[in-house]
Amino acid sequence: MPAMGVNLDALIPREDFATDSSQTAGTLDNTISIHHLTNNAFFLSSLRKPDFQRETANWSPAKVVELIAAFLDGDLIPAIILWRSGQYSFVIDGAHRLSAMLSWIYDDYGDRRRSLNFFENQIPEEQIKLAEATRKLVQQQIGTYAMYEDAARDMFNAPEELRKRLGNLAQYSFVAQWVPSVDSEAAQNSFFKINQSPTPIDQTERRILKARRSAAAIATRAINRAGSGHRYWGAFDSATRSRIESLGKEINTALYLPPLGGMPIKSSDVPVAGRGYSALPFLFDLVTLTNSVQIKDSTSSGKSSDQLKEDADGRDTIAYLESVKKVADRITTTSAGSLGLHPLVYFYTRGGTFQPIAFLATIKVIERLIASGDLNRFTSVRAEVERFLMEHKEAFTLIVKRQGSGARSRPAIEAFLMKVISGFWDGKNGAEVLDSIAQDARFAFIAVPQPIRSGNEDGDKRFSAATKTAAFVTELINNGVKCGICGALVHRNSMQTDHVVRKAEGGGAHAGNAQLSHPYCNTTYKEQAAKAEHE
Numbered sequence: 001m002p003a004m005g006v007n008l009d010a011l012i013p014r015e016d017f018a019t020d021s022s023q024t025a026g027t028l029d030n031t032i033s034i035h036h037l038t039n040n041a042f043f044l045s046s047l048r049k050p051d052f053q054r055e056t057a058n059w060s061p062a063k064v065v066e067l068i069a070a071f072l073d074g075d076l077i078p079a080i081i082l083w084r085s086g087q088y089s090f091v092i093d094g095a096h097r098l099s100a101m102l103s104w105i106y107d108d109y110g111d112r113r114r115s116l117n118f119f120e121n122q123i124p125e126e127q128i129k130l131a132e133a134t135r136k137l138v139q140q141q142i143g144t145y146a147m148y149e150d151a152a153r154d155m156f157n158a159p160e161e162l163r164k165r166l167g168n169l170a171q172y173s174f175v176a177q178w179v180p181s182v183d184s185e186a187a188q189n190s191f192f193k194i195n196q197s198p199t200p201i202d203q204t205e206r207r208i209l210k211a212r213r214s215a216a217a218i219a220t221r222a223i224n225r226a227g228s229g230h231r232y233w234g235a236f237d238s239a240t241r242s243r244i245e246s247l248g249k250e251i252n253t254a255l256y257l258p259p260l261g262g263m264p265i266k267s268s269d270v271p272v273a274g275r276g277y278s279a280l281p282f283l284f285d286l287v288t289l290t291n292s293v294q295i296k297d298s299t300s301s302g303k304s305s306d307q308l309k310e311d312a313d314g315r316d317t318i319a320y321l322e323s324v325k326k327v328a329d330r331i332t333t334t335s336a337g338s339l340g341l342h343p344l345v346y347f348y349t350r351g352g353t354f355q356p357i358a359f360l361a362t363i364k365v366i367e368r369l370i371a372s373g374d375l376n377r378f379t380s381v382r383a384e385v386e387r388f389l390m391e392h393k394e395a396f397t398l399i400v401k402r403q404g405s406g407a408r409s410r411p412a413i414e415a416f417l418m419k420v421i422s423g424f425w426d427g428k429n430g431a432e433v434l435d436s437i438a439q440d441a442r443f444a445f446i447a448v449p450q451p452i453r454s455g456n457e458d459g460d461k462r463f464s465a466a467t468k469t470a471a472f473v474t475e476l477i478n479n480g481v482k483c484g485i486c487g488a489l490v491h492r493n494s495m496q497t498d499h500v501v502r503k504a505e506g507g508g509a510h511a512g513n514a515q516l517s518h519p520y521c522n523t524t525y526k527e528q529a530a531k532a533e534h535e
Contacts, residue, residue, distance in 0.1 A: 028176070339375075
């Protein structure tokens with residue numbers, strides 16, 4: 001998974017590489033100066049990223065500032081490689097470099113006007129924090145572009161260092177290299193060859209970029225940016241575009257709100273799927289697994305030869321998104337059939353790290369329980385299952401260490417979960433379930449007591465953030481809000497208020513007759529239990 005970086009994706013628009021492959025006559029500039037990047041420059045108005053260009057969000061605040069400082073100081077910066085096609089100048093290599101300069105000029109590090117418009121005000125908290133950190137670093141180390149504009153108007157009162165760099169700003173430029181006249185396919189191949197260094201494209205993102213018009217890729221993009229950002233679905237009709245954006249936003253909200261704060265975790269109100277920033281590989285796996293797309297998952301090493309069919313009209317993309325929404329509604333939200341699984345029980349480590357493979361394995365187990373008609377049986381033992389999982393929180397991590405990451409460990413986690421659930425179905429207690437696991441060669445190692453190593457190992461007497469989180473997670477099973485019907489933990493995203501005495505039996509709507517519950521327990525499990533009792 002790519003590291004979290006400053007999101008500069010809004011600063012250079014994207015365009016379909018094959019929009020107009022005709023070459024423009026005339027001389028192309030071999031340098032790009034600061035004047036090329038200001039608002040009234042013709043070059044800037046023609047500048048585009050190919051629509052298969054990865055998201056411009058891989059640089060840390062320090063690296064963004066380092067690039068700007070290097071430009072101001074005249075340091076050696078690799079050339080910007082471009083390709084001219086029709087009215088546009090496409091950036092083949094160097095989008096991060098140009099975007100860093102534009103972010104400085106516009107004072108937009110992913111959180112100001114251009115970014116707000118591009119992402120339709122859907123700016124994740126992590127993106128805002130990174131933008132603020134970058135802006136602070138700019139102030140401290142080089143000064144804002146507005147300060148240089150002021151200094152140009154009043155050189156005598158400007159600080160000496162700023163005056164020196166201001167002179168450089170007018171003289172220095174990027175070297176521009178232009179790809180020879182080729183067709184769009186050849187230029188695209190050049191992009192993928194060039195962009196293997198110095199910051200190689202993540203293998204999953206490379207697959208998504210190459211299959212950018214497939215339903216799996218478009219659905220992943222729609223969820224990742226809550227239906228905002230570059231519209232990879234822009235070629236579809238307006239009703240289809242609107243539906244894709246709506247579904248993308250709904251799924252993103254279900255998975256990533258409330259946003260995950262800092263560490264340590266001090267509240268059980270965490271997002272179901274961890275941090276929503278830089279989550280593309282997980283979302284790609286979620287989309288493909290949910291829709292039974294038979295390709296390698298994001299953890300597979302080596303090159304992939306997957307062929308994902310292009311979605312010509314958007315219907316497949318909508319179908320994919322609806323399948324994912326159905327899963328999200330079942331795991332979280334307040335929809336009638338929602339189990340409201342608590343993420344700290346099922347999807348996070350004891351130290352507070354989100355485990356994508358645990359999420360994917362759990363949704364497959366729930367799918368199996370639905371198919372076999374066993375959701376009510378699961379609900380009847382759910383509190384015991386969750387207590388067992390909390391007491392043996394390291395089980396998923398141990399399985400991954402034994403089996404390997406991603407799809408290699410998911411079947412084993414699924415089998416482990418089913419073994420735990422079926423053990424309690426058989427009337428066993430926690431110790432007996434653990435004993436049955438110890439007798440299974442696949443999972444015997446889980447029954448061996450494991451030291452909890454989420455603390456400091458170097459003699460430091462201060463508790464680490466992971467240790468503090470572990471203490472909170474350990475106490476959650478005893479002190480967390482419980483469903484009044486099944487007794488398992490209730491998450492804020494799936495919290496309903498239920499009548500202790502049913503309305504049909506005369507129960508009133510007063511505080512003494514109210515209890516918190518999961519939506520499924522309230523609308524299905526309780527009703528079916530009452531019906532069976534009367535029969």
